[in-house]
Amino acid sequence: MSQMKKRKMGNFGEIMRRLKKNRLAMFGLTIVVLLFITALFADFIAPYSYAKQHLSDAFQAPNSKYILGTDEFGRDIFSRIVYGSRISLQVGFIAVGLAVVVGGFLGAVSGFYGGKIDNLIMRAMDILLSIPQILLAIAIAASLGPGLFNLMIAVGISSIPSYARIVRSAVLSIRNQEFVEAAKAMGSSDFRIIMKHILPNSMAPIIVQATLGVAFAILTAAGLSFIGLGIQPPMPEWGAMLSGGRGYIRDYPYMTLFPGLAIMITILALNFLGDGLRDALDPKLKR
Amino acid sequence: MTEKKDFLLDIQNLTVHYETDSGVVHAVEGLNLQLGHGESLGFVGETGAGKTTTALAIMQLIPNPPGKILNGNIIFDGQNLNTLNEEEKRHIRGGKIAMIFQDPMTSLNPVIPVGEQIAEMIELHQNVTKDEAFKKAVQMLELVGIRPERAKDFPHQFSGGMRQRVVIAIALACDPTLLIADEPTTALDVTIQAQVLELMKELKKEFNTSMIMITHDLGVVAEICDKVAIMYAGSVVEYADTRVLYTNPLHPYTNGLFNSIPDLDEDEEELKVIQGLMPDPTNLPSGCTFHPRCPLAQPECSQKKPEMIEIEPGHFVACPVCCNAFVKKG
Amino acid sequence: MNGSREKLIEVNHLKKYFPTKKGMLHAVDDVSFFVYEGETLGLVGESGCGKSTLGRVMIRLLDATDGEVIYRGENILKYNKRQMKDLRKDVQIVFQDPYSSLNPRLSVSELIAEPLIVNNVYNGSKAERDARIRTLMDTVGLAQRLVHAYPHELDGGRRQRIGIARSLALDPDFIVLDEPVSALDVCIQAQILNLLNTLKKEKGFTYIFIAHNLSVVKHVSDRIAVMYLGKIVELSDYRTVFADPLHPYTQALLSAIPIPKVDQQRDRIILEGDVPSPIEPPEGCRFAGRCRYRKDICSQKTPELREIEKGHFIACHFARNLSM
Numbered sequence: 035m036s037q038m039k040k041r042k043m044g045n046f047g048e049i050m051r052r053l054k055k056n057r058l059a060m061f062g063l064t065i066v067v068l069l070f071i072t073a074l075f076a077d078f079i080a081p082y083s084y085a086k087q088h089l090s091d092a093f094q095a096p097n098s099k100y101i102l103g104t105d106e107f108g109r110d111i112f113s114r115i116v117y118g119s120r121i122s123l124q125v126g127f128i129a130v131g132l133a134v135v136v137g138g139f140l141g142a143v144s145g146f147y148g149g150k151i152d153n154l155i156m157r158a159m160d161i162l163l164s165i166p167q168i169l170l171a172i173a174i175a176a177s178l179g180p181g182l183f184n185l186m187i188a189v190g191i192s193s194i195p196s197y198a199r200i201v202r203s204a205v206l207s208i209r210n211q212e213f214v215e216a217a218k219a220m221g222s223s224d225f226r227i228i229m230k231h232i233l234p235n236s237m238a239p240i241i242v243q244a245t246l247g248v249a250f251a252i253l254t255a256a257g258l259s260f261i262g263l264g265i266q267p268p269m270p271e272w273g274a275m276l277s278g279g280r281g282y283i284r285d286y287p288y289m290t291l292f293p294g295l296a297i298m299i300t301i302l303a304l305n306f307l308g309d310g311l312r313d314a315l316d317p318k319l320k321r
Numbered sequence: 322m323t324e325k326k327d328f329l330l331d332i333q334n335l336t337v338h339y340e341t342d343s344g345v346v347h348a349v350e351g352l353n354l355q356l357g358h359g360e361s362l363g364f365v366g367e368t369g370a371g372k373t374t375t376a377l378a379i380m381q382l383i384p385n386p387p388g389k390i391l392n393g394n395i396i397f398d399g400q401n402l403n404t405l406n407e408e409e410k411r412h413i414r415g416g417k418i419a420m421i422f423q424d425p426m427t428s429l430n431p432v433i434p435v436g437e438q439i440a441e442m443i444e445l446h447q448n449v450t451k452d453e454a455f456k457k458a459v460q461m462l463e464l465v466g467i468r469p470e471r472a473k474d475f476p477h478q479f480s481g482g483m484r485q486r487v488v489i490a491i492a493l494a495c496d497p498t499l500l501i502a503d504e505p506t507t508a509l510d511v512t513i514q515a516q517v518l519e520l521m522k523e524l525k526k527e528f529n530t531s532m533i534m535i536t537h538d539l540g541v542v543a544e545i546c547d548k549v550a551i552m553y554a555g556s557v558v559e560y561a562d563t564r565v566l567y568t569n570p571l572h573p574y575t576n577g578l579f580n581s582i583p584d585l586d587e588d589e590e591e592l593k594v595i596q597g598l599m600p601d602p603t604n605l606p607s608g609c610t611f612h613p614r615c616p617l618a619q620p621e622c623s624q625k626k627p628e629m630i631e632i633e634p635g636h637f638v639a640c641p642v643c644c645n646a647f648v649k650k651g
Numbered sequence: 652m653n654g655s656r657e658k659l660i661e662v663n664h665l666k667k668y669f670p671t672k673k674g675m676l677h678a679v680d681d682v683s684f685f686v687y688e689g690e691t692l693g694l695v696g697e698s699g700c701g702k703s704t705l706g707r708v709m710i711r712l713l714d715a716t717d718g719e720v721i722y723r724g725e726n727i728l729k730y731n732k733r734q735m736k737d738l739r740k741d742v743q744i745v746f747q748d749p750y751s752s753l754n755p756r757l758s759v760s761e762l763i764a765e766p767l768i769v770n771n772v773y774n775g776s777k778a779e780r781d782a783r784i785r786t787l788m789d790t791v792g793l794a795q796r797l798v799h800a801y802p803h804e805l806d807g808g809r810r811q812r813i814g815i816a817r818s819l820a821l822d823p824d825f826i827v828l829d830e831p832v833s834a835l836d837v838c839i840q841a842q843i844l845n846l847l848n849t850l851k852k853e854k855g856f857t858y859i860f861i862a863h864n865l866s867v868v869k870h871v872s873d874r875i876a877v878m879y880l881g882k883i884v885e886l887s888d889y890r891t892v893f894a895d896p897l898h899p900y901t902q903a904l905l906s907a908i909p910i911p912k913v914d915q916q917r918d919r920i921i922l923e924g925d926v927p928s929p930i931e932p933p934e935g936c937r938f939a940g941r942c943r944y945r946k947d948i949c950s951q952k953t954p955e956l957r958e959i960e961k962g963h964f965i966a967c968h969f970a971r972n973l974s975m
Binding site: 577 | 697698806808836837838839840841842844845848863865866867869870893903904906907908909910911912913919921922925926
Binding site: 211212213215216217218219220221222223226230231234235 | 736746755814
């Protein structure tokens with residue numbers, strides 16, 4: 035059993051080895067891991083609750099008591115950013131998760147069966163794609179109403195078409211490989227062929243797109259919150275924090291600076307990681 | 322070796338390595354090879370033997386990184402190719418030494434008409450105008466059996482065999498002294514292969530080009546080559562005139578190759594196979610690289626890398642064991 | 652070569668056409684023949700002749716356009732899904748490309764286990780299944796230590812052995828071998844050919860061996876069918892095809908083979924031109940355009956495949972009367 039584990043690690047290990055060579059990607063990976071830890075242990079890391087107001091300490095620049103300063107309600111910005119990481123990660127991964135599952139399913143069915151089904155599904159995707167993704171997200175969020183959950187749905191739905199496309203093209207290229215014919219020749223059902231043979235071999239482009247997709251989802255969420263859709267106060271979503279600090283940007287720039295930096299570093303890290311993964315997974319595909 | 326003859330190509334002790342993530346690939350190890358003027362040499366071996374690497378080394382096209390010519394001399398027409406600068410090398414490529422690659426589908430540029438591709442070769446090496454180059458290109462097309470009207474057609478409009486003819490036309494456009502053909506007919510159907518081989522034989526006679534034909538097909542070698550060199554895991558193991566090698570193959574690997582081919586004339590129940598596989602080029606066996614699979618292996622074989630022994634005039638074998646056996650017999 | 656042998660498969664007027672933008676592609680064009688139980692029928696031809704398509708249509712990996720394939724007395728082209736699933740146990744295929752015919756994400760044992768799992772063999776017992784996998788690996792000469800290896804770690808020869816083991820898992824009677832050694836080096840090729848031969852002797856398989864390398868086909872086949880542009884042009888036992896080829900294409904094909912001997916270089920029949928397109932082929936003999944013996948009737952009437960002497964079939968208007 036352990037030998038089998040070692041073998042499965044063999045594949046994964048090679049990818050990690052290639053990834054390690056890419057410094058930027060490793061930097062990205064480190065940041066993402068840090069982000070996860072921050073989100074998980076927010077209760078231990080953040081010195082204050084994110085909603086607790088200390089009105090007498092409002093508008094304080096970074097000091098020893100409040101590491102990144104306080105906002106107009108005297109809330110500790112550092113704590114809010116720490117708790118905000120939870121929200122960003124939730125939005126990112128759940129929205130992308132939704133898009134991958136639904137989009138992936140549509141793309142797999144489309145690519146595998148071709149013909150009318152393919153046409154139908156892809157034209158529906160085209161309709162969605164003709165609307166700029168962020169506008170689509172805005173429209174859905176606006177119609178669903180405020181709230182974190184609706185935000186995730188909005189971002190998720192607007193991302194479905196790109197995953198459908200990616201999975202479809204991966205399925206098309208693998209569908210004609212001889213090992214798929216071999217599966218047919220031994221009597222495999224279509225379902226088994228898609229789930230066991232085609233999809234696992236299409237993971238690479240999905241992983242790359244998903245990594246970059248999480249970045250986009252976080253950015254979109256921040257954007258939506260910025261214009262007032264999605265998150266409701268006092269949730270410490272980074273985009274909402276940006277929006278909240280907008281009015282005070284002249285005198286108290288740190289209120290927008292730190293959430294902005296948090297967004298920027300996170301997106302950058304995810305992009306580096308996604309690029310690195312693409313390169314690390316690619317040579318394996320070429321084999 | 323033998324007395325210093327006037328060779329066109331003299332490869333001395335060539336060693337080429339590739340540095341990869343999984344280790345150093347010893348592609349070519351201490352290779353020695355000579356080719357006379359007007360001769361055609363069949364360079365035979367299986368995948369991974371190092372034949373293409375040798376060809377690329379002659380053309381000075383080893384990708385660096387990760388490849389490197391570590392050692393050895395490649396003397397072509399009196400010059401050591403390893404010591405030339407980039408400008409001089411470019412002058413030789415296409416002009417004096419031309420190469421044909423295996424896959425006719427990918428060796429032609431799909432967006433340029435074939436006539437122009439031939440003309441490009443001519444313009445690069447000869448001091449002529451565009452028109453003159455194109456005229457010569459059309460002549461070359463006719464020479465390889467393609468109608469001149471097709472000079473403006475694109476590669477995808479030709480079949481595999483015809484594309485290979487175009488590739489041959491490009492290679493011969495500047496009348497090179499040496500033509501290296503890397504498995505030129507492997508990707509072709511057998512009747513088309515016959516056509517292309519006939520063409521190559523005629524052109525060989527007409528131009529008196531020396532040729533190195535890389536192939537794994539012993540039948541093709543018998544048809545078109547004067548001499549044969551058998552390559553295994555980075556070095557030549559046997560070398561002789563075609564007639565000599567085919568009537569009296571000595572090296573156990575050479576014999577293994579011949580035994581692996583089903584005989585068209587006789588019925589054989591079982592083919593006499595060589596056990597095992599070609600060794601991992603990052604981890605070659607000590608001494609003679611063939612010893613783990615060799616039916617004649619002796620203890621010394623794993624200790625010392627065998628030298629090429631001239632067992633009879635012009636017939637070289639890198640195997641002391643079979644040479645002793647041969648001498649005892651004769 | 653007696654008539655008391657059982658016919659395992661009879662193919663009648665089988666057609667497979669593909670619609671393309673330029674017209675109908677006649678990949679397999681009205682092919683009829685039979686395969687005896689326990690024999691190896693070699694199917695040779697150059698690219699585009701339809702041999703691979705024929706192999707796949709025969710086992711319904713592709714659906715036929717028309718015709719019948721009678722296996723053990725029943726037309727399998729009319730089988731429903733359940734019957735087909737049953738048939739899959741008896742009828743298997745080994746593919747040409749050892750690189751693309753194995754799922755790169757599955758280990759050797761998982762690959763060989765697939766047919767067993769899909770067909771619910773040893774359903775309860777993983778131990779029995781594992782034992783069977785190990786036996787199969789032994790049978791095809793794969794070392795036991797490779798049981799958890801992945802295809803990309805192995806060379807072409809070993810991968811092809813996996814493919815063969817996989818095809819044996821369900822104990823089939825009939826195996827289509829689609830160019831099983833074409834992608835392999837000569838020495839490995841010989842090893843695999845010996846293996847296929849041994850297996851056949853031990854288990855009594857019926858093989859259809861598709862290849863373009865004539866010396867390999869001669870080595871393995873009892874009878875050989877030569878295909879050109881979707882039709883069978885000659886069919887006979889292997890000795891006759893090589894000693895007495897009657898069809899001009901067979902003659903040209905045989906003379907084109909480069910022989911690895913120095914004293915047997917002979918005058919070749921060099922065919923002119925290229926293989927014509929299988930899309931909307933013209934009436935008449937498909938080979939007429941390149942045949943040195945062609946007469947007027949050749950481009951007007953398509954010759955039938957007829958038994959010209961015992962066991963020797965040929966599709967040519969002038970079978971024994973070729974003249975320039």
